[in-house]
Amino acid sequence: MPIPKKTGDIIIIGGGPAGLISGRTAVSKGVSVIVIEEHDVIGFPTHCAGLLSIKGLKQIGVHPDRAFIQNVVSDATFHSPSGLAFKVRGKGKQAYVVDRKAFDNYLTEQASEAGVNLKLGFQARSLVFGDKHVIGVTGKNGGKILAKVVIDAEGSSCKLLHMYKFNAPKRESFLSAMQFEVSGVEVNANSVEIFLGEKFAPGFFAWIIPTGESSARVGLAGRGINVHQRLYHFARNQFDKFNITAKRGGHVYVGAPSRKTYGDGFLVVGDAAGQIKPTTGGGVIFGGICAQFCGETAAEAVNNDDSSARFLQVYERRWKNSMGRELEIMLLARKIMDKLTDEAMDEIFKTIIDYNLHEEIEEHGHIDFQSKVLFRLLLHPSSLRIMWQIIKSLL
Ligand SMILES: Cc1cc2nc3c(=O)[nH]c(=O)nc-3n(C[C@H](O)[C@H](O)[C@H](O)COP(=O)(O)OP(=O)(O)OC[C@H]3O[C@@H](n4cnc5c(N)ncnc54)[C@H](O)[C@@H]3O)c2cc1C
Incomplete structure (x- = not known):
């Protein structure tokens, strides 16, 4: 026409x-x-939360600029419900924390x-x-x-x-989210912290994203929880002391x-x-x-x-x-993660640590395009142990 x-x-x-x-x-x-x-x-x-990959920013035609960059991070540390942790060390700077x-x-x-x-x-x-x-x-x-x-x-x-x-x-694929800007905290300015499991945030995760040497964005999203209460409790457990300088709610989308x-x-x-x-x-x-x-x-x-x-x-x-x-692949990964019990999540963390799988993630991981590393993990000899935990959780 x-x-x-x-x-x-x-x-x-x-x-x-x-x-x-x-x-x-x-x-x-x-x-x-x-x-x-x-x-x-x-x-x-x-x-x-303002975490944007350096590669991604380039793909959308944005040059890094001091006007919006608050911090640069290279590592991510993942925490399980029982306190197991592994660190993925990026080869050089990986992401900007932006305002x-x-x-x-x-x-x-x-x-x-x-x-x-x-x-x-x-x-x-x-x-x-x-x-x-x-x-x-x-x-x-x-x-x-x-x-x-x-x-x-x-x-x-x-x-x-x-x-x-x-x-x-x-609509049902939106999760309630809450985020605090905190100051006066002890953080590793080079690393993002991710906390997985129902204990922290059913259906998603909790995060600490450093915005500087002693400030961070701490947040979580989840299903069927009071996100404000849960986040306050989480922050109290993570930091000896903290000042909340801003609070923000929102909705995180985890659907197709x-x-x-x-x-x-x-x-x-x-x-x-x-x-x-x-x-x-x-x-x-x-x-x-x-x-x-x-x-x-x-x-x-x-x-x-x-x-x-x-x-x-x-x-x-x-x-x-x-x-x-x-x-599609990330959606499948999300659906599987949603079904994992805290025990299964801990077992998967154990496998990752026992088999040094974080090295595989360091080698093939991509903050935005994640399917390659998910396939690598699936093909790894240890994946049977991970699959077993997934099947147990699904059953
Ligand atoms: C807690 C939380 C943390 C997040 N963290 C990250 C992160 O770390 N990294 C990341 O990449 N993404 C993150 N996101 C997601 C990210 O914020 C969104 O994906 C992104 O903002 C989407 O951009 P958009 O332009 O589509 O929509 P928006 O940024 O929402 O912009 C839409 C605009 O449209 C305007 N508007 C709406 N209706 C009308 C109307 N009728 N007429 C005129 N104007 C209208 C609104 O005012 C708004 O300015 C997060 C989201 C949440 C909730």
């Missing part, structure tokens, strides 16, 4: 990483882009410099349809912005997607990506499309990679004068080719 002339080429709902990266990519292909953000400032409120507000502002500057038009304090209340084609959004006071392609990057709230019964990440992420004149990206690692709940890098495909496809639709679902479906092919299998 030929596209009628409208007020802008592309409208993006949401000024988070997925929206801003989609916008930056699309304008680089010579089209006009408006990003609308419901808040008056970018990056607020923030819920994120998400500053990071999102950095992405905003990148997008604005590229030519994206940002409209703050504009909340999309509904979509505008022409036939069955999405052709714009309506704001709070009934004001409309029309476009040739609308990109939904509204994040995990997915209000618009639910309103129109469009595919959205499953959405089955359909395109429609007539419409694309969905980032958390709104469930493009999140189900093992860790991290969505900035995967959402950012998909956002590049999304911006590229939207711009091609405008340049080819065709924003039909048939044309836009190439976006879904592109992002699924890039990470569809990864997401």
